[in-house]
Amino acid sequence: MYEWIKIKDISEHEGEKITLKGWLYNKRSSGKIHFLQVRDGTGFIQCVMVKSNDNGNKFEEVDKLRQESTVIVKGSVRKDKRAPSGYEVEVEDVDILFNPSEPYPISKKSHGVDFLMKHRHLWLRSRRQFHIMRIRNEVIKAIRDYLYDKGFLLIDSPILTGSIGESTSTLFQLDYFDLGKAYLSQTGQLYLEAAALAYGNVFCFGPTFRAEKSKTRRHLTEFWMIEAEMVFCDSECNMRFQEELISYVIQRIMERNTADLEALGRDTTVLENTKVPFYRISYDEAITLLQKKSFDIKWGDDIGGDEETAISIEFDKPVMVYNYPKKAKAFYMQPHPEREDVVLCDDMLAPEGYGEIIGGSQRIDDFDTLLKSIRDNGLSEDAYQWYLDLRKWGSVIHSGFGLGIERTTAWICGLEHIREAIPFARTIYRIYP
Amino acid sequence: MYEWIKIKDISEHEGEKITLKGWLYNKRSSGKIHFLQVRDGTGFIQCVMVKSNDNGNKFEEVDKLRQESTVIVKGSVRKDKRAPSGYEVEVEDVDILFNPSEPYPISKKSHGVDFLMKHRHLWLRSRRQFHIMRIRNEVIKAIRDYLYDKGFLLIDSPILTGSIGESTSTLFQLDYFDLGKAYLSQTGQLYLEAAALAYGNVFCFGPTFRAEKSKTRRHLTEFWMIEAEMVFCDSECNMRFQEELISYVIQRIMERNTADLEALGRDTTVLENTKVPFYRISYDEAITLLQKKSFDIKWGDDIGGDEETAISIEFDKPVMVYNYPKKAKAFYMQPHPEREDVVLCDDMLAPEGYGEIIGGSQRIDDFDTLLKSIRDNGLSEDAYQWYLDLRKWGSVIHSGFGLGIERTTAWICGLEHIREAIPFARTIYRIYP
Numbered sequence: 001m002y003e004w005i006k007i008k009d010i011s012e013h014e015g016e017k018i019t020l021k022g023w024l025y026n027k028r029s030s031g032k033i034h035f036l037q038v039r040d041g042t043g044f045i046q047c048v049m050v051k052s053n054d055n056g057n058k059f060e061e062v063d064k065l066r067q068e069s070t071v072i073v074k075g076s077v078r079k080d081k082r083a084p085s086g087y088e089v090e091v092e093d094v095d096i097l098f099n100p101s102e103p104y105p106i107s108k109k110s111h112g113v114d115f116l117m118k119h120r121h122l123w124l125r126s127r128r129q130f131h132i133m134r135i136r137n138e139v140i141k142a143i144r145d146y147l148y149d150k151g152f153l154l155i156d157s158p159i160l161t162g163s164i165g166e167s168t169s170t171l172f173q174l175d176y177f178d179l180g181k182a183y184l185s186q187t188g189q190l191y192l193e194a195a196a197l198a199y200g201n202v203f204c205f206g207p208t209f210r211a212e213k214s215k216t217r218r219h220l221t222e223f224w225m226i227e228a229e230m231v232f233c234d235s236e237c238n239m240r241f242q243e244e245l246i247s248y249v250i251q252r253i254m255e256r257n258t259a260d261l262e263a264l265g266r267d268t269t270v271l272e273n274t275k276v277p278f279y280r281i282s283y284d285e286a287i288t289l290l291q292k293k294s295f296d297i298k299w300g301d302d303i304g305g306d307e308e309t310a311i312s313i314e315f316d317k318p319v320m321v322y323n324y325p326k327k328a329k330a331f332y333m334q335p336h337p338e339r340e341d342v343v344l345c346d347d348m349l350a351p352e353g354y355g356e357i358i359g360g361s362q363r364i365d366d367f368d369t370l371l372k373s374i375r376d377n378g379l380s381e382d383a384y385q386w387y388l389d390l391r392k393w394g395s396v397i398h399s400g401f402g403l404g405i406e407r408t409t410a411w412i413c414g415l416e417h418i419r420e421a422i423p424f425a426r427t428i429y430r431i432y433p
Numbered sequence: 434m435y436e437w438i439k440i441k442d443i444s445e446h447e448g449e450k451i452t453l454k455g456w457l458y459n460k461r462s463s464g465k466i467h468f469l470q471v472r473d474g475t476g477f478i479q480c481v482m483v484k485s486n487d488n489g490n491k492f493e494e495v496d497k498l499r500q501e502s503t504v505i506v507k508g509s510v511r512k513d514k515r516a517p518s519g520y521e522v523e524v525e526d527v528d529i530l531f532n533p534s535e536p537y538p539i540s541k542k543s544h545g546v547d548f549l550m551k552h553r554h555l556w557l558r559s560r561r562q563f564h565i566m567r568i569r570n571e572v573i574k575a576i577r578d579y580l581y582d583k584g585f586l587l588i589d590s591p592i593l594t595g596s597i598g599e600s601t602s603t604l605f606q607l608d609y610f611d612l613g614k615a616y617l618s619q620t621g622q623l624y625l626e627a628a629a630l631a632y633g634n635v636f637c638f639g640p641t642f643r644a645e646k647s648k649t650r651r652h653l654t655e656f657w658m659i660e661a662e663m664v665f666c667d668s669e670c671n672m673r674f675q676e677e678l679i680s681y682v683i684q685r686i687m688e689r690n691t692a693d694l695e696a697l698g699r700d701t702t703v704l705e706n707t708k709v710p711f712y713r714i715s716y717d718e719a720i721t722l723l724q725k726k727s728f729d730i731k732w733g734d735d736i737g738g739d740e741e742t743a744i745s746i747e748f749d750k751p752v753m754v755y756n757y758p759k760k761a762k763a764f765y766m767q768p769h770p771e772r773e774d775v776v777l778c779d780d781m782l783a784p785e786g787y788g789e790i791i792g793g794s795q796r797i798d799d800f801d802t803l804l805k806s807i808r809d810n811g812l813s814e815d816a817y818q819w820y821l822d823l824r825k826w827g828s829v830i831h832s833g834f835g836l837g838i839e840r841t842t843a844w845i846c847g848l849e850h851i852r853e854a855i856p857f858a859r860t861i862y863r864i865y866p
Contacts, residue, residue: 021665023827041633068826100826121627121819137587154570158857159640160655162864174607177861191857194554200474207592222593232454386554386866393501394456395531424591424624428610431595433819
């Protein structure tokens, strides 16, 4: 009797007397009935308190409860077709553990983004954020499950590093004891390559940092990335793997997070369609497409955010743009065997205008080619000595990719801005809370 | 015929003709037979190449292979009781993809630690490191599975932060655009508390930083921590949860990583014994114990690494030391209801001298008590405004803990130094590779 259950499991307790522990999310009252929206972190449910059934004589006290009161509700579960979850609780007693002395700052009226971000620690309690965080959780879980199932080993790459993976201009730096400057990692890839030559197929999952002064809806200064690295795997093998992974993740979210997607009002037509094979166009083709669309872009330029949007809205599932010009990409990418100015790589663009969610490439496996590329890019040979070593012993064709968790989550949820896809966003204007 | 298989699956292919893709780990030769130790990242296996069975006429070429050559071996799997894995491969052909032009720097003769750490990118390929990384991988996987199974939601806490969780003296700091200084997170706990009040039971898993000038075998400047936070859960509930989690992890490693533990020469008596309930002693009792052992320690002092060792060797499974003096612990811990100078917390010490692997506590849930503690500790009220808000709306009893992945892995593997328990260790003297 009155067993403590979680709201997510309510359907298993129809007709039973149960206890809920949680918070008052909303309240409507008539003279003789309170309609209490209660949340417990696993869901939301309507609890109906009828004055004449109130065993604990709490009806008046409950009337005074503010939003985000902490309560223990005892009552019976009954089916109700009109309720969003299909159930409601007929309240018999309420224990009031805490009633705020001030009104809750987030009301139902619409707030500005800045206000909400400043109150992110509270905003997370809102229904919309609840559904987004559940999808984020499942995206990460799905990717891990997929990789583990394929025999990948988790190898956490370091965050503090002297070896720089991407652009040198966008690094956070700090003083590291007597060893000079250290940088916050922009990618775990170089370390993953070392691990791949040791353990075959490996992945890492961690925070990644870009000190970019970007203010777009796609940029965070701190974001989470899953990176994978595979040996005896060329660019084609790499692209096939990425397709299959994304296809798996999307179909799993469709299966397991149906209610979350629905609550977010997500039109899932394109998600349903996201099955292998995806579209593929070469960089050359992408440039032609963009020029047709009157973009001021020429062969050799990088493809920016607006251009990605323009490409991706042409497709009804993800499209992979492959084989970019060498000068537009990072130093470690394998040159095309027949075109010296092109590298074997791919960016996967999510449809519906979302743009890049994955960047991948085959890595240079020849010592001399890599050394030349390090020199051509003006990087320090000393700092990359260990990375060069990987081409001295056990060198092999290998490829990998990095998948941005927030961009992927934002696309799946249909969010306008990436900041809602991470619990506590960091942007150039925000490091609080 | 000659299907590409992984060494870990070799037992499923007895009598079959298979392909292995990997690296030459070791080689012995008589005039007519090569004994090749091959590794493919999932395991090690002996491949026997008899000159007269050599279909590809590679016998002479194979003779010239250096360690860490990249090879594709074709042959038949046969049972062999003498082989460590129980199987070996009778070689029919070898494709040589890469033969190093220099001898491999890590030889069988013993190397100094500094040399090995400098060559960590290669050292990872050694058999001992292979087994350690597999156990680390499984420790993390086991913890995640356990938490997911209990309905916890993953909420990644930010790394760049203005709010400081632990000691202010051991922070890495950096310039954050126009917002002044940012710090590298020492704990995700404060953010997890916000998430717990939103989603019930939550966890995070990420890198954590301490700019400590510690040179002990237990300290890294960058380490990985799983933190969990639970609502409607007091200190007792918290301790019980920690016991059950560790018990689960250890028993699962015993089951799934038997071969790894054996290869590391780990005596598993104590691990076998690590089942609920663990031992518990109060801080008061711990001080008495230490004084009996002639430690120069008095009530009120923190318990350091040497003291932890001295306590933990008294027990044949983990021991939890609970309720420390307030002044020895962090500002957010809930005071004991009957003793104002003591807080509701616990440190779990691994046996066999390993010391602390978990630190946990019940958190202050009263606004005024927390505000006073923030002031008493000289912390900025402004920076903690959002953290104080959690006691203004929806406040509730809640508790949580942080578990150090490297310390736990070091204990399970029986390592002397924590640096082997992480792929790329960061210490005060090391940020390379």
